[in-house]
Amino acid sequence: MRSVKIAPSILSADLTNLGEAIRLLEKGGADMVHLDVMDGHFVPNITFGPAFAKQLKAMCSLPFDTHLMISHPMKYAEEFAKGSDWLTFHIECEDDPHEVIDLIRGLGVKVGMSINPHTPFSEVAPFMAKLDLLVVMTVEPGFGGQSCMEQHFAKITEARKYAEANDLDIEIEVDGGICETNVKEAVDAGASIFVAGSAVFKGKRGVVGEIRALKAAAGSE
Ligand code: DX5
Numbered sequence: 748m749r750s751v752k753i754a755p756s757i758l759s760a761d762l763t764n765l766g767e768a769i770r771l772l773e774k775g776g777a778d779m780v781h782l783d784v785m786d787g788h789f790v791p792n793i794t795f796g797p798a799f800a801k802q803l804k805a806m807c808s809l810p811f812d813t814h815l816m817i818s819h820p821m822k823y824a825e826e827f828a829k830g831s832d833w834l835t836f837h838i839e840c841e842d843d844p845h846e847v848i849d850l851i852r853g854l855g856v857k858v859g860m861s862i863n864p865h866t867p868f869s870e871v872a873p874f875m876a877k878l879d880l881l882v883v884m885t886v887e888p889g890f891g892g893q894s895c896m897e898q899h900f901a902k903i904t905e906a907r908k909y910a911e912a913n914d915l916d917i918e919i920e921v922d923g924g925i926c927e928t929n930v931k932e933a934v935d936a937g938a939s940i941f942v943a944g945s946a947v948f949k950g951k952r953g954v955v956g957e958i959r960a961l962k963a964a965a966g967s968e
């Protein structure tokens with residue numbers, strides 16, 4: 748069975764107490780930390796910069812999965828790579844995707860490409876062989892706490908079939924509105940990494956309990 752990795756997005760954590768949030772993610776068995784970077788241009792919101800990523804990563808034992816929702820990854824990838832293990836940019840950005848992939852690859856971190864809900868899989872297919880990670884968005888990027896558009900799970904299936912047909916070793920991550928009630932459907936579609944912001948940080952059972960519940964619903968425990 749394919750592994751199930753939970754990547755909580757700290758966008759939904761209590762930002763005044765991130766040390767405690769990280770401690771709970773480690774204790775709860777999170778597999779990575781998802782860091783949502785927004786530039787106020789590619790998306791209508793602004794979040795974290797590279798110094799923040801570096802400091803937070805330094806106090807955490809989990810891998811950092813940085814999601815750049817920014818117009819110009821060429822300008823910022825080098826600095827963000829210092830605070831990341833996985834670095835993802837959007838195919839819809841304003842830079843040349845080939846150049847961004849080569850830049851990130853040269854920085855010694857894993858290379859991810861993300862695709863917005865309305866971008867078809869066919870646009871990323873030509874890049875698949877050069878990626879470590881494909882991130883399929885199931886909300887419009889910009890904000891946590893939105894409802895998942897499950898119809899886009901079909902794109903995960905398409906990507907997984909493509910990866911298998913071409914013998915590619917690639918992680919497929921789903922990002923946006925993932926929770927206990929839809930995570931199994933995303934597993935069955937072929938995803939291997941599950942971003943969860945509000946489900947982990949705003950649930951009634953606390954961070955540790957919510958991670959456990961997500962893993963159980965995904966069928967991994
Ligand atoms: C949306 C971000 C997501 C989001 C996840 O722009 O990329 O990672 O914060 O949060 P939830 O799980 O609340 O949708």
Ligand code: ZN
Binds near residue numbers: 756782783814922
């Ligand atoms: Zn994200």
